[in-house]
Each structure stands twice: as C-alpha cells, then as structure tokens.
C-alpha cells in the first residue's frame with residue numbers, strides 16, 4: 001500500500017462500511033455517558049423552577065422542615081459574571097432574578113450530597129409571584145396587546161424580495177392560497193440532559209457533559225463566571241442522542257452545575273429526569289405559514305407571497321438563525337421569478353424553542369410541499385396536472401437561480417431523483433389502483449410526494465465567520481489523531497472523520513483515533529450542527545492531511561509513493577527536528593460565495609442536498625388512524641462517506657419525522673408542557689415505523705470532505721408533507737396542520753357529511 | 765424511601781452478589797450504583813423506554829420498575845454479561861457483532877437495553893419473523909436509528925447471514 005495512492009474518487013476506506021469507531025464500547029456497556037461518571041466527594045444538584053408563565057418574583061421562602069444548612073443554595077446573586085446565556089442575543093438569564101417569563105424557568109439551585117434529599121427540598125422552596133399577563137400564541141404576540149419582549153415582541157424578521165410580486169397577480173392564470181401549521185416537537189433523545197462541574201480557584205471551572213458544541217458552552221461559562229479562556233474547560237462525555245436539543249441547552253445546565261460547584265466546593269452532578277427534561281428544555285419551533293401563489297396557464301410559478309411566522313418562546317436564544325433557515329427553505333427547490341417572503345419570529349411565554357434537526361427547514365418545507373399539492377388540486381388545466389407534473393414543471397436545474405438568486409452551479413438532478421422515487425415506489429400504478437379500491441373500502445390508501453433541498457453548513461457568510469480550525473497530529477506511539485471540536489452523538493462524526501484522515505494519509509482505519517472533545521486540547525472547528533461535519537469539517541481534515549504529507553515530503557524525506565512504515569518513519573524524523581508533528585487548517589470557502597445579509601441575496605449555502613420522498617399511507621375510516629405503510633427516500637447528498645451510517649441517518653430522520661407528522665403532540669396548558677412523560681408524549685416504536693427504502697444518487701461535491709455534502713438534517717424535511725399529501729390522496733381531504741392525530745382525523749373526516757365545513761384551496 | 769436496609773442476594777452475569785440496600789431501591793440503581801454496572805441505562809424511569817432492560821430469571825424486565833427485594837435469589841443478566849470474556853480476548857456476542865456491522869447502534873444509549881431485548885427475542889424465536897422482531901423490540905425505544913438497522917442486526921445475528929442482509933417487508 002502506498003501513501004495517498006488513492007484518487008479522490010477511488011478510495012479504500014471512504015465509502016466502505018467500516019465498523020463504527022466507538023461501536024464496541026457502546027455495545028459492551030463500556031461507553032461512559034455523563035450519568036455513568038462520578039467524582040470524588042460529588043454532590044447532586046437540582047433546580048427550583050417557576051410555576052407561572054410570567055410574573056414578578058415577590059418572595060422566596062424556605063420551608064423550616066428542611067435542614068437547609070446541609071444544602072448549597074445558589075441564586076442569581078451568586079453569579080460572579082454576567083447573568084446571561086451567551087447565544088445570539090444575551091437576553092436569557094442563567095437564573096431569573098426579578099421576573100420570570102416562562103413556566104419551568106430556573107430561579108434557584110440546590111445541591112446536596114444525597115440526591116434523594118433534593119426532591120423534597122425543591123418542593124419546600126416557596127416562591128410567590130405577582131403574575132403578569134402572558135402570551136401563548138403567534139397571534140397574541142403579533143397583536144402586540146401585551147408586550148413581553150423588547151418593544152414589539154419581535155425576536156427577528158427577514159424580508160426576502162425578488163422580481164416584482166405586485167404586478168404578477170394581474171397576469172396570473174391561477175392564484176392559490178393556503179395556510180399551514182406545525183406544532184412543537186420534542187427531540188426525545190433517550191439520554192436526558194446532564195452535566196458534572198468542578199471548580200477550583202486555580203483551575204477555574206471544568207464541566208463534563210452531554211452536549212453538541214463544546215465551544216458554545218465554553219463561551220457562556222466564560223461570561224457567567226467572568227473567567228479567561230484558559231480557566232474554562234468543557235469536556236464532552238459520550239452523548240446519548242442530541243438532534244439539536246443539546247446545541248443550546250447545555251450552556252444553561254453547565255452554568256447551573258458550575259455555580260453549585262463553585263459555591264459548595266464540591267463537584268456537582270446535575271442529570272435531569274425525563275419529566276424535567278421534557279418540561280424545561282427546548283423543542284422545535286411551532287410555525288404558521290401562509291402562501292399565496294400565482295401560476296401561469298401552464299402551471300408554472302409566477303409569483304409567491306409567503307408570510308412565515310414562528311413562536312420563538314420567551315427568549316431569543318437561536319430563534320433568529322432558525323428563522324433564517326426557514327426563510328431560505330420556504331420557496332422549495334423551484335424556479336419562481338417573483339417572490340416576497342416576510343418571516344418573523346415572535347416571542348411568547350413558552351419555554352424558549354431551540355435547535356432541532358432541520359432547524360426551521362422542516363416547518364417551511366411542510367408548508368411549501370403541502371401547498372404544491374394544494375395547487376395541483378386547485379388547478380383546472382387541460383390536460384390535468386398532477387402533483388408530480390406540477391413539481392416537474394417548476395424544478396430548479398443547473399444554471400437556474402433560486403429564491404435568493406443563487407446560481408445553481410453544481411449539477412441538480414431533481415428530475416432523476418423524482419423518476420427514481422416514482423419507479424421505486426410504483427407511485428403511478430399504486431395511485432390508480434388505490435383510487436379504484438378506496439371506493440369500496442373503509443381503509444383508504446394514498447401516495448404522497450415531497451421534493452426539497454437542504455442547505456449544508458452555516459448560512460451565507462456564517463462559515464467564514466466561524467473560521468473553523470481543525471487538523472491532525474501524529475503521536476510518538478504512531479497514532480494519527482484527529483483534532484476537532486465536532487462531537488459524536490450517534491450520527492457518525494468519529495467514524496467519518498477517521499475514514500477521511502486514514503484515506504488521505506494512505507493509512508489504515510485503525511491507525512487513526514479521535515482526540516476526545518475537550519476544549520483544553522482541541523481547536524475550535526465550529527459547532528456540530530447544520531449538517532456541516534462531513535462536508536465542511538471533513539474537507540478541512542482532508543486538506544490538513546494533504547498538507548501534512550506535503551510537509552513530510554518537503555522536510556522529512558517522505559517519498560511520493562510510500563508505505564505506512566515509511567510514513568511513520570518520516571514522522572519520527574520530523575518530530576526529532578521540530579518537536580511535534582501537527583497539521584492544522586482553517587476553513588476555506590468554495591469560490592463564488594457572496595452573501596448579503598441586508599437584502600438576503602446571494603449564495604445562501606455552499607451546497608445543497610436534494611431529495612424526493614414518497615409516502616404510502618392507509619387511513620382507516622373506522623378507527624381514524626393513519627398509518628405509513630411504506631416509505632421511499634431518494635436523495636443526492638454528494639459522496640456517501642459510509643453507506644451503513646448514511647442509511648442509518650436517513651432511516652432515523654424519516655422515523656423521527658413520521659413522529660412529527662402523526663404521533664408527537666406537545667400539549668401546552670398555561671404555557672407548560674402538560675404531557676411531559678414518555679407515557680403520553682408518544683414517539684413511533686418498532687411496531688410503527690414502516691419499511692424505509694433508502695436510495696442515494698451520488699454526485700461528489702468538490703468542496704466537501706471527499707465529496708460529501710450535508711446529510712443529517714435532510715431526512716427530517718420531507719416525510720411530514722409527503723405523508724399529509726398521501727392522506728389527501730387517500731381521503732380527498734386536505735389536512736394542513738401537524739401533528740395530525742386520530743382525533744384530528746376524526747373531527748374532519750366525520751364532518752364529511754357536512755362538506756361545507758371543509759376547507760379546500762380555491763383557484764380563481 | 766424506607767430507612768430499613770436489607771441484605772439481598774442474587775446472581776449477576778453468573779457471579780453471586782450480595783448488596784446491602786433499602787428493599788425498595790430500584791434494581792436499576794443497585795446495578796449502576798452498588799455494583800458499578802453502568803451499562804444499563806435510565807431513559808425514563810417509568811417503564812416506557814426499555815433502556816434499563818435486563819434479563820431476570822429468563823424474563824425481560826425494566827429494571828427501573830423492579831424493587832431490588834424482588835430480585836432476591838434471581839439470576840440477572842445485563843449487557844456486561846453478553847460478552848463476559850471480552851477482556852481476556854474473547855469474542856463479542858453474535859448480537860453485538862451484528863449490531864456493530866449492521867449499524868444497529870448510533871448514539872448507543874438504547875443499545876444495552878435493545879441488546880437484552882434482542883437476546884430474549886432470539887432465545888424465544890431463533891429465527892424470528894419481521895413481525896416477531898417488531899413485537900419483541902416494541903418495548904425498547906430508539907430515537908436514532910428508526911429501528912431498521914436494528915431489525916437488520918437481529919436478522920443477521922439470528923441467521924449468521926451476510927451483515928448487509930436487508931429486512932424484508934413486515
């Protein structure tokens with residue numbers, strides 16, 4: 001074997017189904033999650049939370065039945081630095097001091113050596129409030145009758161304009177309107193949020209926890225504890241699922257555990273139980289999206305006017321960036337010359353909504369793709385145009401420009417993906433057959449599709465701003481180590497980055513290890529979000545490896561074609577001369593990326609992944625249950641780095657999105673999650689998930705790690721609209737809100753006796 | 765929790781063990797805290813997620829719902845008991861091997877419980893049908909995989925078939 005003898009397209013390790021890097025540890029029960037760890041003399045922490053959605057804190061009283069002298073008690077007054085979680089705008093307190101703005105807002109912290117003492121103690125802290133009126137919906141917030149945030153309740157708004165929408169309506173052959181709603185969704189990672197903190201005057205603060213973004217936590221801790229960089233250390237423990245839910249919240253929990261550790265002088269562990277995690281941590285933003293669309297006589301899009309609103313919750317947290325991604329995905333993968341899109345994130349007195357796989361795109365794509373079917377149903381064109389044909393006529397192709405006027409420079413193969421999805425699912429034949437069979441059957445079957453893209457990496461100039469640094473080093477015992485802050489939480493970071501390094505250096509998979517994510521030892525290669533690890537960070541690692549080879553050739557006598565032994569011999573020579581063998585690279589943007597934040601025009605993303613999904617559903621009109629019977633996911637995600645992991649990402653995302661569409665309802669009462677248990681917040685089980693057929697068409701993206709584009713979020717975008725489109729096909733009834741539960745189906749289908757109650761899109 | 769502590773004897777992964785604990789202490793906590801067998805995980809604490817699944821006297825139980833007094837005299841197997849000789853060079857259990865190659869574990873937090881449920885399933889049905897696999901694993905939630913790779917893993921382990929074998933329609 002010779003070093004780097006593979007070409008970028010003919011690889012040995014990239015693209016091969018190597019076993020997951022940390023797989024054995026997870027399979028034998030050796031992997032250490034935060035709750036599996038203890039520290040010498042460790043205390044346990046708990047949180048006293050608000051019981052009202054909005055109000056002034058009048059008094060805090062401690063029940064005398066508790067031996068409070070044994071407890072460490074922390075309030076906002078104990079915070080040495082800023083009482084703020086450092087996200088986009090620092091408006092979220094670490095601990096509420098004078099006012100609470102949502103239920104389950106943290107006010108006071110307790111620690112005790114015996115964790116069984118905490119439950120009663122939390123209940124024995126009595127907080128009195130002067131309640132203030134609260135806001136619980138987008139409508140109440142936008143009415144501005146009660147101002148709860150800033151001057152107007154508005155967290156963020158964007159305006160995206162293209163062409164001339166106003167003059168298009170007069171020229172339109174058809175105008176179709178619709179309103180679409182999506183509910184909150186809980187991540188339901190099976191490992192709840194957890195953190196251990198330790199504090200000393202010398203070393204500052206160290207935290208170990210279940211988290212996605214070590215440097216986000218680092219930034220908040222620096223501010224909360226008013227410490228310099230080197231006195232804050234964040235270590236990720238094995239993380240039992242995240243899905244975006246451990247992007248922002250760990251900054252809160254790390255601050256809390258840290259404050260208790262500082263005051264008690266002991267290490268403190270805080271691990272939420274399921275009820276607390278469900279009630280107090282982030283969920284997917286609910287949305288209300290209105291479309292008004294003009295089409296010409298051939299069913300081509302002439303103009304889109306979109307009003308997109310999200311409920312951001314009580315503090316701004318990540319709502320602005322979630323809204324940005326929703327905005328940039330709201331017009332779908334279609335050509336439309338005239339667009340006006342106004343998007344707004346509104347404050348309410350709900351627990352702040354946060355990052356969740358797809359980050360606003362699933363909401364926007366649900367509306368767009370349901371709306372495309374509504375348009376197809378409303379158009380009366382001869383010959384008739386079906387949902388498939390309507391999409392085909394409007395698809396983006398290479399050389400077209402999308403909503404932000406981004407030129408599609410890379411190949412776009414939506415037609416091919418659509419053809420493949422139709423063929424694999426036998427879409428047309430099944431649709432025709434169900435149309436016949438449904439007449440006589442209480443079980444109505446239907447087929448639905450969704451076509452969409454998902455931008456990979458940070459939005460616009462975001463990747464430049466992040467300026468990620470990553471690389472590899474070689475240890476004296478001949479291990480190549482990947483140096484990144486990107487974390488593993490099931491999606492395969494460890495495995496794919498190891499594959500890339502081993503491939504680029506011409507080594508074996510087993511020659512490469514990952515440095516455990518610890519801010520004391522790793523560079524900041526950015527957060528593990530936004531489907532950026534394979535494409536963006538993978539590319540930096542690939543470049544860092546090539547840079548290392550060049551260095552060794554230049555100054556350590558490594559030959560162009562060399563063996564593994566010669567590689568490590570060159571490393572030894574290099575180390576003898578220079579002390580260490582390390583190669584780090586910064587992010588380099590692909591050429592031609594220009595983004596204007598003010599006008600929302602330009603290259604919104606470095607690359608897009610493309611997909612067409614098909615759902616086959618059965619609606620039982622006796623039990624009013626809707627079941628996904630079969631599912632096809634056809635996508636182009638650039639090069640597939642690992643076939644098993646990639647398939648697993650798609651299957652897992654589709655299953656989670658089936659839950660989003662048909663199962664998972666967050667019941668909010670007075671701003672509090674009422675069903676905060678696994679018994680009544682229902683996710684799909686092994687008996688509910690249909691067969692999921694996953695197809696990849698591969699077009700390597702030259703600026704991604706070994707040709708990869710983003711994959712992790714894509715599969716959450718398409719299933720919900722495909723499923724509701726299939727239910728429309730099965731029943732003839734348009735459902736435009738998710739989650740769609742049996743009671744919702746019942747309410748509407750039972751009203752079929754009274755069809756005047758039904759809303760259908762109107763063509764004019 | 766009761767203040768009375770009992771001595772409770774049972775066998776874990778073939779080893780006789782005695783613990784001194786409040787009788788109502790959850791078996792889950794006894795395994796994790798008293799015996800330091802942290803492979804068994806807590807996901808919900810209310811019998812819904814199955815990540816705390818262990819086998820007790822040949823039955824699959826949610827150890828978060830079992831007071832340790834009920835385990836008196838029992839034979840208990842946890843994930844740590846599936847490949848007991850691993851440290852001395854022994855092999856993985858066929859299910860662990862199959863999960864590794866078929867992608868049955870992603871974040872890994874459901875995995876120990878899922879493996880115990882799968883072990884139970886294969887013992888009952890050495891060649892399980894898709895319906896039997898789905899039923900056998902229905903008490904174990906996995907949020908990462910969508911279950912498909914887990915089904916494929918069980919099929920592969922049961923048949924020692926090629927790891928890439930796909931589960932067919934349900």
Ligand code: FES
Pocket residue numbers: 805806807808809810811812813814815816817826827828829
């Ligand atoms: S922790 Fe026991 S079933 Fe969830």
Ligand code: FES
Pocket residue numbers: 190240241490868869870871872873874875905906907908909
């Ligand atoms: S692998 Fe993450 S929950 Fe199953």
